[in-house]
Amino acid sequence: MQKLPITRSEPDEHGHWGKFGGRYVPETLVAPLEALTKEFSRARNDSDFWRELSQLLCDYCGRPTPLFHAQRLTAHAGGAQIYLKREDVLHTGAHKINNAMGQALLARRMGKRRIIAETGAGQHGVATATVCALFGMRCIIYMGAEDMRRQALNVFRMRLLGAEVVTVHAGARTLKDAINEALRDWVAHVHDTYYLLGSALGPHPYPLMVREFQRVIGREAREQILSATGKLPRVLIACVGGGSNAIGLFHPFISDESVRLIGVEAGGHGKSLGQHAARFHNGAASGGGRVGVLQGTMSYILQDESGQIPTTHSISAGLDYAAIGPEHAFLHDSGRAEYIYASDAEALEGFSVCAELEGIIPALESSHAIMPAIRIAHELPRHAAIVVNLSGRGDKDVQLVAELQTQ
Amino acid sequence: MSRIRDTFVELKCSGRGGFIPFITAGDPDLATTELLLVELATAGADIIELGVPFSDPVADGEVIQRASERALRNGVTLGDALTCVARAKQHIHVPIVLFSYFNPLLKFGEDRLANEAKQAGVDAVLVTDLIPEEAQPWTETLIQHEVDPIFLVAPTTSDKRLVHITQQARGFIYAISRAGVTGARDEMTHDAETLVKRVRSVSDLPVAVGFGVSSAEQVREVWRFADAAVVGSAIVREVERLSAEADLVNRVGQFARSLVAPKSVRQAAGN
Numbered sequence: 001m002q003k004l005p006i007t008r009s010e011p012d013e014h015g016h017w018g019k020f021g022g023r024y025v026p027e028t029l030v031a032p033l034e035a036l037t038k039e040f041s042r043a044r045n046d047s048d049f050w051r052e053l054s055q056l057l058c059d060y061c062g063r064p065t066p067l068f069h070a071q072r073l074t075a076h077a078g079g080a081q082i083y084l085k086r087e088d089v090l091h092t093g094a095h096k097i098n099n100a101m102g103q104a105l106l107a108r109r110m111g112k113r114r115i116i117a118e119t120g121a122g123q124h125g126v127a128t129a130t131v132c133a134l135f136g137m138r139c140i141i142y143m144g145a146e147d148m149r150r151q152a153l154n155v156f157r158m159r160l161l162g163a164e165v166v167t168v169h170a171g172a173r174t175l176k177d178a179i180n181e182a183l184r185d186w187v188a189h190v191h192d193t194y195y196l197l198g199s200a201l202g203p204h205p206y207p208l209m210v211r212e213f214q215r216v217i218g219r220e221a222r223e224q225i226l227s228a229t230g231k232l233p234r235v236l237i238a239c240v241g242g243g244s245n246a247i248g249l250f251h252p253f254i255s256d257e258s259v260r261l262i263g264v265e266a267g268g269h270g271k272s273l274g275q276h277a278a279r280f281h282n283g284a285a286s287g288g289g290r291v292g293v294l295q296g297t298m299s300y301i302l303q304d305e306s307g308q309i310p311t312t313h314s315i316s317a318g319l320d321y322a323a324i325g326p327e328h329a330f331l332h333d334s335g336r337a338e339y340i341y342a343s344d345a346e347a348l349e350g351f352s353v354c355a356e357l358e359g360i361i362p363a364l365e366s367s368h369a370i371m372p373a374i375r376i377a378h379e380l381p382r383h384a385a386i387v388v389n390l391s392g393r394g395d396k397d398v399q400l401v402a403e404l405q406t407q
Numbered sequence: 408m409s410r411i412r413d414t415f416v417e418l419k420c421s422g423r424g425g426f427i428p429f430i431t432a433g434d435p436d437l438a439t440t441e442l443l444l445v446e447l448a449t450a451g452a453d454i455i456e457l458g459v460p461f462s463d464p465v466a467d468g469e470v471i472q473r474a475s476e477r478a479l480r481n482g483v484t485l486g487d488a489l490t491c492v493a494r495a496k497q498h499i500h501v502p503i504v505l506f507s508y509f510n511p512l513l514k515f516g517e518d519r520l521a522n523e524a525k526q527a528g529v530d531a532v533l534v535t536d537l538i539p540e541e542a543q544p545w546t547e548t549l550i551q552h553e554v555d556p557i558f559l560v561a562p563t564t565s566d567k568r569l570v571h572i573t574q575q576a577r578g579f580i581y582a583i584s585r586a587g588v589t590g591a592r593d594e595m596t597h598d599a600e601t602l603v604k605r606v607r608s609v610s611d612l613p614v615a616v617g618f619g620v621s622s623a624e625q626v627r628e629v630w631r632f633a634d635a636a637v638v639g640s641a642i643v644r645e646v647e648r649l650s651a652e653a654d655l656v657n658r659v660g661q662f663a664r665s666l667v668a669p670k671s672v673r674q675a676a677g678n
Contacts, residue, residue, distance in 0.1 A: 014540060022540075022541050023538065023540065023541060024509055024536045024537060024538070024541055025465075025536055025538065026465065026466040026535055026536060026559070026561075027538060027558075027559040027560060027561040027563075027564060027572075027583065028561040028562075028563050028583060028586050028587075029563075030538055030561075030563070030564065030568065031561075031563035031564065031565060032563070034565075170472065171462070171463075176463065180463055180464075180465050183465045184465060184466075184468075184588045187465075187466065187586060187587055187588055188586060188587040188588060189586075190563055190586050191586070290514075291513075292510045292513055292514065293509045293510045293513060293536070294463065294510060295463065295465065296536075301510070303510065303514065305514075306484040306485065306511055306514065307461075307485075307510045307511035307512070307513060307514030307515065308461065308462040308479060308510075308511065309462045309463055309510070310462075
């Protein structure tokens with residue numbers, strides 16, 4: 001069957017992109033999700049809301065972020081011109097603040113003073129703790145014990161910002177377990193609590209809402225690359241955990257059919273189930289993801305033969321997750337976006353190459369996109385351009401990388 | 408008429424409150440689960456809920472989370488739970504409700520589940536994270552195979568959705584006593600009674616109340632305004648506490664008997 005080109009990617013009113021997305025939650029959460037959906041669609045059509053958000057993103061967070069022509073990386077690749085979208089220079093160090101700020105404004109509109117969030121790498125936790133400090137809201141962050149070990153610096157930052165960090169000991173003690181705990185908290189405190197979910201995941205309206213708050217990345221990048229080169233880029237490339245930085249970059253280019261959209265998943269250190277977090281890869285038989293339901297949404301999920309969710313592995317806590325956002329599942333099946341993966345070793349190589357050639361230390365998450373970008377740039381002509389989303393900075397990872405290098 | 412419907416008709420005729428204990432399949436092992444199903448039926452259960460373990464039970468508190476983990480460590484699957492029901496059903500006639508999350512069911516397949524559940528003697532299926540809006544065509548397939556889809560309602564459920572949910576549900580309505588995950592609580596809130604009244608105003612389906620019902624007093628309190636009480640975590644906690652004991656099955660049976668009087672006595676007492 002020939003696939004029709006996708007020029008639009010909007011969910012139906014219940015949050016479905018085709019069969020993906022939707023709302024698979026305990027009954028108690030339906031009412032707060034409906035209230036959130038209603039408030040979000042009001043805010044979405046309210047120019048005052050967007051004006052206030054833009055102002056804060058500009059004055060407080062440092063938007064617009066630069067689109068930097070990485071000439072030494074370009075020379076190293078020997079092909080297309082490589083541009084870095086510098087989300088790493090944002091306040092708190094990653095794109096996560098775009099969404100945290102947007103949702104904090106929504107929470108304020110809804111009169112909620114108690115904010116809960118999950119975090120993997122800690123970047124979303126830090127962003128949430130930051131906006132809560134700014135607006136004087138109570139902040140509780142759920143984080144897996146394993147992630148707290150890997151990202152100790154971010155735990156300390158969250159506590160400095162006045163947040164309560166709750167250690168989650170269940171399961172593999174990573175992002176998925178933190179989301180479970182945050183959902184349980186929300187079920188028990190629906191009346192006064194706002195769940196500030198950090199990626200384009202979970203039940204409707206989160207995947208849509210988080211994308212809308214992250215679209216600013218792609219909107220700016222589109223304007224900047226047109227102004228720098230006079231034409232559209234050939235390729236956009238971004239790492240994909242839940243997929244918020246990638247969907248934020250991709251979405252404003254969806255109808256530009258000439259632009260290839262490439263998501264990079266975490267290939268971890270092996271191909272069997274439990275050794276990676278590459279939901280689209282390796283084929284179902286050898287440990288890839290299959291369509292399923294996890295934490296509120298239908299998407300590609302890493303799962304075993306009985307539908308149980310196994311542990312996943314990635315060197316980067318932010319990509320170490322069994323499900324991918326539903327809109328990515330839709331873009332994958334429709335053929336509009338491509339998904340590849342980079343191993344732990346390739347991510348470490350990208351981390352070093354970017355630091356040494358450009359003087360920029362990327363987050364280990366964002367580092368997954370560097371080596372694939374170099375390979376793809378190499379195959380393209382010099383007059384083509386490729387935009388890499390440098391979604392976060394790597395200060396939080398320096399200690400981990402140092403430990404790995406001394407081993 | 409489904410067996411669950413029959414059960415509630417019988418409860419109503421005899422003026423008796425219903426008792427619905429919950430256990431997790433494969434906790435501590437499948438052989439014990441089979442014996443527990445029989446023991447709970449003997450101890451006065453009118454319906455039994457059998458939890459099928461899932462790795463990410465977001466609606467459950469710590470006690471049932473741990474039970475799921477124990478069962479999953481034993482490698483227990485949905486297929487195992489069905490086999491367990493089929494074996495127990497050779498000895499008991501109490502209706503069985505499978506209680507799980509959507510992903511293991513989705514993986515098993517909708518037609519296969521409906522077929523095999525029916526064959527095993529499962530009377531109903533309750534999927535904690537499947538709301539009616541997402542439940543088609545599952546609901547229809549189950550109904551075609553004479554397996555009742557049970558749905559939850561919560562204190563936060565709007566009147567509009569109560570109508571929608573009760574229209575899709577069969578068997579009974581499971582009312583969540585309060586906002587929160589499963590787990591024993593010291594006190595019942597007024598939320599449960601208010602919710603049951605709201606359900607009754609839009610539907611004739613019987614109503615069972617669960618989440619946080621853990622003592623004989625609370626069971627009697629629920630019977631005052633609802634058709635049946637579900638006791639989950641309190642029983643699962645006993646299974647956990649006694650898991651190394653040779654007489655686990657008898658002692659969990661004793662605990663169930665401490666929650667409710669035998670059916671004949673309940674009938675005579677009219678409560």
